[in-house]
Amino acid sequence: MSSTSATWTSFIKSLASYNGDLSSLTAPPFILSPTSLVEYSQYWSEHVDLFLAPNFIQQEPDDIDSVELKHMVAVLRWFISTLKSQYCSRAETLGGEKKPLNPFLGELFVGRWTDESPSQSFGETLLVSEQVSHHPPITAYAIQNKTNKTTLQGYNGIRASMSATSLNVRQYGHALLDYENLNEKYLITLPPLHIEGILMAAPFVELEQKSYIQSSAGYVAVIEYSGRGYFSGKSNSFKARIFKNIREAEDKTKALYTVSGQWSGVSSISRGHTIASDAQVFFDANNSKPQHLTVKPIEEQGPLESRRAWQKVAQAIRANDYNLIHEEKSKIENEQRELRKKEAADDTPWKQKFFKEIDYTSLTEEDDETGYIKLANMANLSLKNILSGSIR
């Protein structure tokens, strides 16, 4: 038995006593990713053209659909385009899902997407991502395109539990998308997922259950996810329907549009509640190259910036040097423990740099300038930080 499968077998055994805290698991080096979880916010905008598309969609004279419905379709297309980057990019670059580095409190990741549009009408898109909590791990992020006054901001936390053969992950948090020039906002919830293939040492993500996109214009997209054995028997499958409002979503036959296919491959769109034979291609992930953001060289980064802070650990992971990984990780973890102790002793708790926590339960719809409460109420979704997208 090679050393890899030996350590993997002992790793699987350790999963049996998994206590719910992912960082407690000493995964073998080959399953460790040199990338910190704080970097995953970039996957929300690797198709900048789709992210900005609603700004370039106007009402046309012979339109059947309202311009808000056309924007809703465009936002659903952008959201579907994010999923392959979010959930498959490690499998594509590293040969399988990996365990990301666990960000320390205050860890930052900043970058920008340059304007690749032929007409230079996009301008620059900036990302700021900050680990706003370490226990439990919560990442906040904002993606802003000033030229088109378009902003995505949100936060993400996870709770993980082991079943017999897979890791079940529930996502907490939400994303708010604001098109200021259109006076339209969208609330996006996050789908549950599970990691399959752990026993075969080839882990990969499968999305499940439902997620929602609620437009301030009333339209709502309900997206249902499935893996092999459901609708089409293919992995990474989904069926999305757009309705006039959440009440009409009770009745599938009232769907204005239906989109179906694979979020990591090709999907098609039809009017109404079924996919007709003349369905059009909605999005083709295989032929839409993601645009990666530009990050400053490590020597120009600040001490809290992720790639500088984890540089030695990342090098040790790439060298598959278990002892060095442990040594360099322990240095960072001990530093963090000392910081927390000092903050507790001086009563100077760590302050987030770019994000502030909002307790929505203490706000009314009127005084919530983010628009989250209004959108959550329209979608009949719970306000509390419980399972993302849980119906009240």
Ligand SMILES: CCC(=O)OC[C@H](C)CC[C@H]1O[C@H]2C[C@H]3[C@@H]4CC=C5C[C@@H](O)CC[C@]5(C)[C@H]4CC[C@]3(C)[C@H]2[C@@H]1C
């Ligand atoms: C069982 C523990 C373990 O180390 O197993 C190793 C296996 C690689 C499976 C566990 C890890 O799998 C990773 C997948 C990660 C999610 C991937 C994408 C996203 C979307 C992003 O927008 C927010 C974060 C999220 C949900 C990642 C969260 C962390 C996950 C589940 C990693 C697991 C530790």
